[in-house]
Structures are given as C-alpha cells and as structure tokens.
Amino acid sequence: MNVIVVGSGIAGLTAALHAQESGHAVTLVTKGLLGDGCTRLAQGGVAGIYGPDDSAERHATDTLAAGAGLSDPAAVSVLVTDAAERIAELIARGVAFARSPAGDLLLGREAAHSHARIVHAGGDATGAAIDAALIGAVRRADITVVEGAFLVDLVVEGGAVRGIRVLVGGSTTDLSADAVILATGGAGQLFSRTTNPTGATGDGIAAALRAGAAVADLEFVQFHPTVLDAGSPFLISEAVRGEGATLIDAEDRRFTFDSHPDGELAPRDVVSRAIARQAAAQSAPVRLDATMLGAETLARRFPTIDRVTRERGIDWASEPIAVTPAAHYLMGGVATDLVGRTSLPRLFAVGEVARTGVHGANRLASNSLLEGAVFGARAASALDEPWPSPSAARSGASPVFAAAVTNRVRSTRSGSTTIDRSAVQALMWQSVGLLRSDAGLAQAIETLRRWKADAPAPRTVSEHEDANLLLLAEATASAALARTDSVGSHHRDDVASPVLETA
Incomplete structure (x- = not known):
C-alpha cells in the first residue's frame, strides 16, 4: 500500500515507522524540516510507567477526571493499556529516559496525576530526545521524506481520500496515495499568546474540514498556566510545580487554593483561570516561586528552563518569576475511532490534529506524547483493515462541524x-x-x-x-x-459556577 503521512512530530514519525515496518511504501511530508513541530519543545515527559502502588486503571481514572467527564473511556483504556509498550519502543529506538543508579526508570509526578508515573529525558528536554531518536530512525528506514511541502488540500475522489495537494517551492502538485495519515498538529497560532511554534496553524484540520471530514470538540483549547510573562512565550514545565514550586500573588500568598483543593497541582484549566483572575485583580502578573528547590536542583532537573531564564536575565533560583497562561494544546480536532480512522474513507488522523476522545474537555499532563505514540502505531496497524461503515461521533463529542459550515x-x-x-x-x-x-x-x-x-x-x-x-x-x-455550559477548558463567565472548582 502507498501511504502518505503528513507531519513529523511523534505521532507522524511513529506512524511512518510502523507503516514502513509493516511493508507499506511510505512517504512522509512535512511543512518545514523534520523536527520543526511541537514534539521537540515538550518539556514534560511521557506518562505510563506504573510503580507498585500505581496501575493503568489509576492512570485511566486520573485521565477521565481531568477530562471533566467527557473523555471516551474506551479511548482512555487504549491509551493506558498500550503505554508501557510504546515507552519500551521509544527506549529501543534510542530515547535515554532518566534512570536511578540502580538502572530503574525515574518517575515524576505532574498536576492531576495521583502517582509518579512520568518518564523524562534530558531533564526538561523529553520532546527533543524523542524527536532526535525517531528522526534518526526515519532517516535510516526506507521512507521517502519530503520537507518544505505545505498541505494545501486533501484529494478526494469517489468519496474517499486518494492523496494530497501540496505547495512546494511556489508550485502546487498532487501526490497520490492509498491512504493518508494526518499528523499535522494543532492550531496554537489561533491565539496571540501560545507555546506553539509559528507553524502550528491548523493546516490538517482545515484541510479535513474542506474535504468534509467530521471535526469535533474544537472549543476545548488548553491554556498552559505557566509561561514567562515577558518576552517571547517560553513554557515553564508543570513538572516544576510537581517538584514543589508554588504560585504566589502580589502578597506572596498561594492563591490557587482559593479555586481548588489541590492548589498548584489542580488541572491545568483551573490553574490557568485562577492565574488570569488573580493577575487581573492585582493588575500585575502572578509569580512562580521555585527558589525552595535551590540552584543546583533547578539546573540539574530543568536544564533548558534554567538556561533560557538566565539568558533572559532571570535568576529563578533566587527570586520568583512572573508567569501567565498561553494557548498550549487542542483537545478537539478531526474525529477518529480507536485506530485513527476518520469519517472520510482512507483518511486517518493521529496526534494533536485528531479528536481521539482521550482528552475530553481537558488534557492530563504528559498524555499528549503518549497519545501520539499510541495512536500513531495503531493507525499504521489498521492500514490493511477494511474501512468500517459510517458511524456517529463517539459519546461526549461536541456538535460535529464539517465543510458545509465553514468552507x-x-x-x-x-x-x-x-x-x-x-x-x-x-x-x-x-x-x-x-x-x-x-x-x-x-x-x-x-x-x-x-x-x-x-x-x-x-x-x-x-x-x-x-x-x-x-x-x-x-x-x-x-x-x-x-456549548452553553462550562466544562473543563471551556469556561463561560455568563454561566453560574461554584467559587471552588472541582474539575
């Protein structure tokens, strides 16, 4: 089978490798260069390694809670069940996750996780380590890579996707395929403040809309709570708060407990709104205080953040740093089933471009890299399967948008x-x-x-x-x-809600 994968983050690279290893002819098309997307920027880790008091079931429970009741339990089950295998695969491909002196994987904890189950590489450079390993594997494999190719549209014939139209060097050309796997990422550039790179312009979702594929849950946009307030947006990993850093107001008070009993480790949407409201109330940014961790720990555990803050003249080991929320992750996207199939025959979607049902109304930290690996592999495994008959979007999805609405x-x-x-x-x-x-x-x-x-x-x-x-x-x-109610990352100020949030 001739397969085109569009996008080169963890989801696209994984899908391309699995498809090629299954005997398919694979062409990987990417807008910029390999490694230009969001994966390389991920400071957090990959959830899915369970200690003696933890389990896949507990991970699923935390994921469902963070999703505010709108996650698809079947998709969440797939995610946590496949987690260990996908992490083992990343290790086999060369990702050096941090280990103890005894050789055991070191596990970290982030907000809304009940246990430490997250593996990291390079301190706060997990995404870069994964990107490097997977790109190296793709370069060594028999995979055709086309860089600098912009996805203009999907080519649809006879009601099924038969290829893509790309813009390369000022010229438009069509590339034919038996199946197309979209892995183009999200749309953070919709907002004036975002952690996403400039290329995150929602190209895959837009192309799917124009082609008539079902798209759902676009209202669920996650805003990361802690991005440097000054200069170009730079994310301060949630893992910093997981290690003990606190959020304080102008009077050095830990204000997030006013909004949620878990304080700084509440779900991201709750923390982001608490920061926005507090900053507005005091007409000044809130601050993240990591000074209690000490300079040595900060430099060792978070080398990338330590380097960037110091390059900007900030000594976060000795003083709290001003932070603000920024658009970070899109939970919605092209609606898929449990192997990445969309409503449009021969079109798959994986990673942030897809609405798999895993994240519901709010993504649990460190589930995004995992989702890309899990569903990238699953889409490749389904390439030879018969295409199912059309079915309705799975439970919990918002009203579905298709091309007629916005084309x-x-x-x-x-x-x-x-x-x-x-x-x-x-x-x-x-x-x-x-x-x-x-x-x-x-x-x-x-x-x-x-x-x-x-x-x-x-x-x-x-x-x-x-x-x-x-x-x-x-x-x-x-x-x-x-969506007239407030749920997860979608918050309506004109809808009554309790002062103390619980999800």
Whole structure:
C-alpha cells in the first residue's frame, strides 16, 4: 500500500515507522524540516510507567477526571493499556529516559496525576530526545521524506481520500496515495499568546474540514498556566510545580487554593483561570516561586528552563518569576475511532490534529506524547483493515462541524485586502480564550465572518496559513457558542459556577 503521512512530530514519525515496518511504501511530508513541530519543545515527559502502588486503571481514572467527564473511556483504556509498550519502543529506538543508579526508570509526578508515573529525558528536554531518536530512525528506514511541502488540500475522489495537494517551492502538485495519515498538529497560532511554534496553524484540520471530514470538540483549547510573562512565550514545565514550586500573588500568598483543593497541582484549566483572575485583580502578573528547590536542583532537573531564564536575565533560583497562561494544546480536532480512522474513507488522523476522545474537555499532563505514540502505531496497524461503515461521533463529542459550515474561504472576491493574522489572534485571545461569554462569542463570530467574506484566495504558504486560521477561528468560536455550559477548558463567565472548582 502507498501511504502518505503528513507531519513529523511523534505521532507522524511513529506512524511512518510502523507503516514502513509493516511493508507499506511510505512517504512522509512535512511543512518545514523534520523536527520543526511541537514534539521537540515538550518539556514534560511521557506518562505510563506504573510503580507498585500505581496501575493503568489509576492512570485511566486520573485521565477521565481531568477530562471533566467527557473523555471516551474506551479511548482512555487504549491509551493506558498500550503505554508501557510504546515507552519500551521509544527506549529501543534510542530515547535515554532518566534512570536511578540502580538502572530503574525515574518517575515524576505532574498536576492531576495521583502517582509518579512520568518518564523524562534530558531533564526538561523529553520532546527533543524523542524527536532526535525517531528522526534518526526515519532517516535510516526506507521512507521517502519530503520537507518544505505545505498541505494545501486533501484529494478526494469517489468519496474517499486518494492523496494530497501540496505547495512546494511556489508550485502546487498532487501526490497520490492509498491512504493518508494526518499528523499535522494543532492550531496554537489561533491565539496571540501560545507555546506553539509559528507553524502550528491548523493546516490538517482545515484541510479535513474542506474535504468534509467530521471535526469535533474544537472549543476545548488548553491554556498552559505557566509561561514567562515577558518576552517571547517560553513554557515553564508543570513538572516544576510537581517538584514543589508554588504560585504566589502580589502578597506572596498561594492563591490557587482559593479555586481548588489541590492548589498548584489542580488541572491545568483551573490553574490557568485562577492565574488570569488573580493577575487581573492585582493588575500585575502572578509569580512562580521555585527558589525552595535551590540552584543546583533547578539546573540539574530543568536544564533548558534554567538556561533560557538566565539568558533572559532571570535568576529563578533566587527570586520568583512572573508567569501567565498561553494557548498550549487542542483537545478537539478531526474525529477518529480507536485506530485513527476518520469519517472520510482512507483518511486517518493521529496526534494533536485528531479528536481521539482521550482528552475530553481537558488534557492530563504528559498524555499528549503518549497519545501520539499510541495512536500513531495503531493507525499504521489498521492500514490493511477494511474501512468500517459510517458511524456517529463517539459519546461526549461536541456538535460535529464539517465543510458545509465553514468552507467559504475559497469563494472570495478578488482584489480584497489580506487577512490580518494578528487581528484574528487578538480577537480569539480576547473573546474565545480562557474566559468566554455568549455576547463575546457571538460578536467574535460576526467579526470573523465579515473578515472571511473579504479574504482573498490564498496563493502563498503564509496566505494559506492565514486562511486556515480564519476557517478554524470561526469553527472554534461557533463550537464554543454551541456549548452553553462550562466544562473543563471551556469556561463561560455568563454561566453560574461554584467559587471552588472541582474539575
């Protein structure tokens, strides 16, 4: 079978390797260079190694709790059941996870995990270590790699995906395939503050929408609580709080306990909202205090964060650092089944581009790398299976959006002004960010539709990215407006909720 994998993070690299090792002819297409995506930036680790008092069942329980009741239990079961095998595979491919002097894997704990079950590599450089190992494996394998190829659209014939249309060096060309695996990542660039690289423009989700594939849960956007407040966004890993760092207000008070009994280790959505509200109330950033850990521990355990903070003139070993939330991870995406199949025959989706059902309304820390590895492998294993008959989206999903809802970018007037990406990002941050309301969402949708009506037909890579962002911005705002309750990462300020959050 001729298989095209689009994207080169952990999900795409894993899918490509498993597909090639199963005897398929594989072409891996990526927008930039191998390693340009989000995987290399991941400071956190991979959950899924269980100590004597822990188990896959407890991991599943924590995942379901973080997802605020909207995770798919079957998908969560797949995730935790396959975890140990996928981590063992990463080790076999050369990822050097941290070990004790006795040779045992060192396990860390992060927010909303009930046990230490997370493996790390390079201190806070787990993603970079995984990226390097998997890219090396792909380079050694019989896999065709096409870098600098932008996904314009999916090629659909006879109701099934038959390939992709790409923009390479200013020219558009079609690549045929028996199956396409989307692994293009999320859409963090929808927002003015994000931990995602500049290439995270939702290209795969937008292409799937235009092709008519079902997309769900776009309203569930996770905002990481702790990103440096000054300068370009730089994430301060949740593992820092897992090691004992605290969040304090202007009076050095640990304010997050006002919102949740777990304080700094509450689910990310709760902590992010607590930070945003406290910063607004005191008209100044909140601070992360890691000084109790000491300079030696910080440098050893978090070498990347230690280096970057010091390069920016910050001595986090001696003083608390100002932090703010930023858009980090999209729980929704192209709706899939338990092996990555979408509603469109011969199209698979894995990693952040997919809505597998694992994350529900809020992703549990260190489940994203695991999800990419688990479902990347599962999609490759299903390539030879018959395509199932169409079925409804699985339980818990938001109303499904398809091409008919948002596919107006292509029928635009000529001679119009270009899309202002920064204006889209600012609008999304203000009205479709951490705190939402019916009036704000409705106004945002009206504005986005007006901008879309005036948008030019895209030609360059940047223009295609802008069009994709505008398409997803309206779909995301529409999904948020349709979900009238507050749940997980989707919070409506115009809906009554308890002062003390519990999920």
